[in-house]
Amino acid sequence: MAPLRIGIAGLGHVGCGLIELVERQDRLRIPGQIEITGVSARSQSRNRPVDTSKYRWFDDAATLAEDPDVDVFVELIGGSDGPAKFAVEEALKAGKPVITANKALIAKHGMALAKLAEEKQVDLLFEAAVAGGIPVVRVLRDSLAGVEIKRVSGILNGTCNFLTTTMLETGRSYDDVLAEAQKLGYAEADPTLDVSGMDAAHKAAILSAIAFSADLDFSKVKVSGVDTIELEDLRLADRLGLRIKLIAEGVLTDDGVVCRVEPMALPVSHPLARIDGSLNTVRIEGDPVGAVTLTGPGAGAGPTASAVMGDVAKMFRPAIRPAFGRAEHHMARPFTEGRGDExxxxxxxxxxxxxxxxxxxxxxxxxxxxxxxxxxxxxxxxxxxxxxxxxxxxxxxxxxxxxxxxxxxxxxxxxxxxxxxxxxxxx
Amino acid sequence: MAPLRIGIAGLGHVGCGLIELVERQDRLRIPGQIEITGVSARSQSRNRPVDTSKYRWFDDAATLAEDPDVDVFVELIGGSDGPAKFAVEEALKAGKPVITANKALIAKHGMALAKLAEEKQVDLLFEAAVAGGIPVVRVLRDSLAGVEIKRVSGILNGTCNFLTTTMLETGRSYDDVLAEAQKLGYAEADPTLDVSGMDAAHKAAILSAIAFSADLDFSKVKVSGVDTIELEDLRLADRLGLRIKLIAEGVLTDDGVVCRVEPMALPVSHPLARIDGSLNTVRIEGDPVGAVTLTGPGAGAGPTASAVMGDVAKMFRPAIRPAFGRAEHHMARPFTEGRGDExxxxxxxxxxxxxxxxxxxxxxxxxxxxxxxxxxxxxxxxxxxxxxxxxxxxxxxxxxxxxxxxxxxxxxxxxxxxxxxxxxxxx
CATH class of the missing domain: 3.30.70.260 (ACT domain)
Known part of the structure; x- marks a missing residue:
């Protein structure tokens, strides 16, 4: 099988994390060989945790997308419009599959891009756009295709969850904890996208579209954030057996899909009430499965890059996928009883x-x-x-x-x- | 696209649950039409929750498997050997894809069956064999292909978890709670397979094989169950801040994969310590994702049948899978702001x-x-x-x-x- 040649646009934390993973792909379970054809970013000279000098450099993401040596275009630039959107469109128009981690792009232009991808009969994958390392996109789209989903809800923004968790735990104010989160790198210098609920709303809208086969219209999503929550609210709620968290949800109603993000109070016995710190969690409720909950790191270079890598792995299209993921004669590692002296x-x-x-x-x-x-x-x-x-x-x-x-x-x-x-x- | 014709062998709870789902497939997100060609079970006359008389009856599962009108053979008979194994082998030999919920079969003969499936270039899928409604097989196999997995652990037997949870909560003895679980249908009349840890071991062995591309050898799995646990152990542990649960795990070591099932004590702050009652949960630890945890119903007709249905959905092989799971022009359901008066x-x-x-x-x-x-x-x-x-x-x-x-x-x-x-x- 010929190697799969990918072009990576955007060399921030996730882009560099992906390069690092490609460079140690032999230790992963990828069904073929991946090669990096070229990379692109705003600045070639910036200091990065991986050596990018060995890859062909493209000043322009769209040029990389159209390069004949690129089989799959990976967009890690970010932003709902501008160069990310342009490059993704160019790649699709050139008949190339696209992988993106860009939640704003998919939330705002996902339907048009999906249509373009279908016309060109190429894949558009975005596992990394929702909840980082939690593989919820494919779970919803494929694994739970046999479930009639009623509701998708969850904690989809780690920054907001860190804020409310830490405020209650430490008794410190919103501003104080936000400043700490910025110092720790849990919150951006401009935290608006996170604390306003907008980031969680992008993700909830994408999950809702998949869960309900709904015509994604981000303008209909109601969004409020944690920026109105005071320490006193959290404390009073706590004393009444409730935890206030920023909850994103998509619900199937008779009128259509209601998708919204707002602080909600959860009984302490509720599974989502116990998700603390910067974790993300998604709860999928449907018939006849009841509820399935996925929890994990919702952001970060490693988890997000591994989600992109999972999408890259999906681009290999063997006639059949081996039952255990690898061809039977490659299942070489032995089972052992161990030394018994742990x-x-x-x-x-x-x-x-x-x-x-x-x-x-x-x-x-x-x-x-x-x-x-x-x-x-x-x-x-x-x-x-x-x-x-x-x-x-x-x-x-x-x-x-x-x-x-x-x-x-x-x-x-x-x-x-x-x-x-x-x-x-x-x- | 021609309908996909499936043959269902085994009409217990899961088989009937599957028929019920096929009959309302229009409300699910299946990428094509499914038809039931024929069904098979030990007794044709037994009372069942669905009307099976409209489907062609086969006395023999293997005959159904080989029927020219069957595109995909679904094995829901159970048992590691005997008619289930024979029929699955016959289907694969006849070049037909197989879907099974049979954990004992896959744990004991998975490698040989995978080899046969590869020789015949057909799929062998078994999402429903592990943790019922939790889509962990495909998550491990495909979504997390870009993760170097170090450990898979979890609570994989709802009966055992119900027993230990309820003993501690109610202060009742093992025998007493087991009798209640049998009355409630949480435990079989012969509970040996569950309480001995054997059922969890089958599942852990399958997950370990996938996670580590390991040569599944069930004889190497160390198994002990909850049948040695006394109420006093649970109570003393509780007072020391620990919860005793039956934990199944597969760990990558220098010598190979160590897979075992045994009661373990978890600090109350550990995420698995809070999984109570008959839920299942699987925790996947790896690099660079950290940990991802999946929780949900590990058994039951509905959840297990929905997992089988997810595998059936995978048998449709469109040239590309639409970005949101459905063709863009079928994404018809509207987003709405809702009535605002919930x-x-x-x-x-x-x-x-x-x-x-x-x-x-x-x-x-x-x-x-x-x-x-x-x-x-x-x-x-x-x-x-x-x-x-x-x-x-x-x-x-x-x-x-x-x-x-x-x-x-x-x-x-x-x-x-x-x-x-x-x-x-x-x-």
Missing amino acids: VSAFFLSMRLADKPGALAALSESLAAEGVSVDKILQDSADESGASPVAIVTHRCARSNMQAALARLQKFAIPVDPPRLIRIEAAS | VSAFFLSMRLADKPGALAALSESLAAEGVSVDKILQDSADESGASPVAIVTHRCARSNMQAALARLQKFAIPVDPPRLIRIEAAS
């Missing part, structure tokens, strides 16, 4: 005979094998005279843990076989 | 002038418009002499809410414009 923190639960020295025997057995205790809890003995004891250890090898339990066995102290359970690292 | 519970936050009758004016204004109060919270007045007040209303029309606020305006009581925020229904 290092982990452990939870240990047992019942100890209620006699003098029981706890000492336990402590000594653990110490003798170098197992160090993080927490211990002993309850009163039950009617049978045995005391429930639970221990959380620091990280140690399972073999040490097992040796300690073997030592303990000799004291005839545990009443039943102890339960040894691995503790998952905090995430 | 019925909802509302959260209202304001600062009231600290003077006699303020709260009375508020209560009367709400009552006069038929808005009924669920909860109210008033704080002491601040230095400026204004008291923060928050109200949670029962469900009412937004117009009534706004009328009440207009009334209140006349009393000159709120110090700033009140913030009116919709409350999301509990899920």
